[in-house]
Amino acid sequence: MSVRVFLSYAHDDDPHRAAVRELWYFLRRNGIDARCDMDTAQRREWTRWMEHELARVDFVLVIASPAYRSRAEHGARNGSGNGVEYEAALIREMLYADRERWFPRILPVLLPGRAATEVPAFLLPTSSTVYRVDSFTVPGAEQLLRHLTGQQEEPAPALGPVPRLGPRTAPAATAPVGAGPPVQVYAAAPxxxxxxxxxxxxxxxxxxxxxxxxxxxxxxxxxxxxxxxxxxxxxxxxxxxxxxxxxxxxxxxxxxxxxxxxxxxxxxxxxxxxxxxxxxxxxx
CATH class of the missing domain: 1.10.533 (Death Domain, Fas)
Structure with a gap:
């Protein structure tokens, strides 16, 4: 069964939206059931659609951008960005309700040209992992693909037997304070x-x-x-x-x-x- 992923992003501008579209296509070409609001084959009630998708996903990819961070942290301005504000609130609620489950599944993603400073603060961009997509290729998105598909780059080696260690020789008695440097014991000499x-x-x-x-x-x-x-x-x-x-x-x-x-x-x-x-x- 394929991994189901929701792309949460802001409509900063046309180039950013185009980059998100490339990510969406790339993930689906590589076996990831990625969902986003660009699939508009039918009329939708967007808030209910967001709730429906987030209730059924395995992972949420938060696509970092200046507009996403601003709207997630400060709200929409002049009626623009209401969808991101609502999505971010739902994502925060998921983290708050079950952090153990969702912290490893809500992933901040940096597309080419983006910086960690554009990740919302509630996703801890400085002290936790941020997933960089350098290009829409398997090598360029390897870190993200490995995490989504559970394929470790460096699996932990198997545990070997514990070595049996003999006791160490007891240390020499500590010299009293002020008695000068400790005396070394040497081998016998004529x-x-x-x-x-x-x-x-x-x-x-x-x-x-x-x-x-x-x-x-x-x-x-x-x-x-x-x-x-x-x-x-x-x-x-x-x-x-x-x-x-x-x-x-x-x-x-x-x-x-x-x-x-x-x-x-x-x-x-x-x-x-x-x-x-x-x-x-x-x-x-």
Whole structure:
């Protein structure tokens, strides 16, 4: 059974009426039972004819034009446009009475050369779909034809099975406010590798900076360290790491200080492997 469509339009001028006539012919040539007031084979009582047609259609096409919007929103002037004013009132009534049914079936249509600003405001031309007819051909009216005939351009793909996902690893505990940047946990590394990595950092390059480095660690650790910062860098670092590895939280303290001072040098910090979870002292 063919789709029945009513064309609601205003007689702006002869070119506009001719364009509506082309749309009417085009739809009927393509299997759409389009109805409009140009079929005047018999005398009609127009208000009753409008009511009769709108009560039996599947879709209403509101053909946008300046006169249609003006008469739909402000009424007819000087006795001209009474039919559009009446049709628009009936269409609004259909939307108000059953919006769920009629909103997808009352379609604002733009013929060539028309703009969305000519669509009546009650059809929401800015926030809803407007159907453009670029030419009276199947490609030029494809959007409208697809909607009228229920032929989707991009059907939704079939649903596949839901993937089974294992649990994620719990996140590390959040550091207290003011405790500095979070500490990253690295893979294990031998003592000599850690010493070599620390020896490349600026903070370990002079007795003065090594003393400062030791002080920052002591502050976090909460207990003194008997480490000589004037010793050779490698000897200083070996003594420091050995002492810290023997204390609970010692390696965590050095990790925090290193990451705070050298977060902009990830390649140097990455190799500082076992900085958090080593409990036994390093061997020599």
């Amino acid at each position: 003592l000599e590798v850690l010493i070599g990595a620390l020896a490349r950092l600026p903070i370990t390059q002079s007795p003065m900076t090594r003393a400062h480095f030791t002080g920052m660690i002591v502050e976090r650790l909460g207990e003194p360290l008997d480490i000589d910062p004037s010793a050779a860098p490698v000897d200083y670092l070996r003594a420091l790491l050995t002492a810290l590895a023997a204390r609970p939280g010692g390696m965590l303290a050095v990790a925090e200080v290193v990451q705070q001072l050298h977060s902009d040098r990830p390649d140097d910090v990455e190799i500082l492997g076992e900085l958090v979870y080593r409990d036994e002292p390093f061997g020599r």
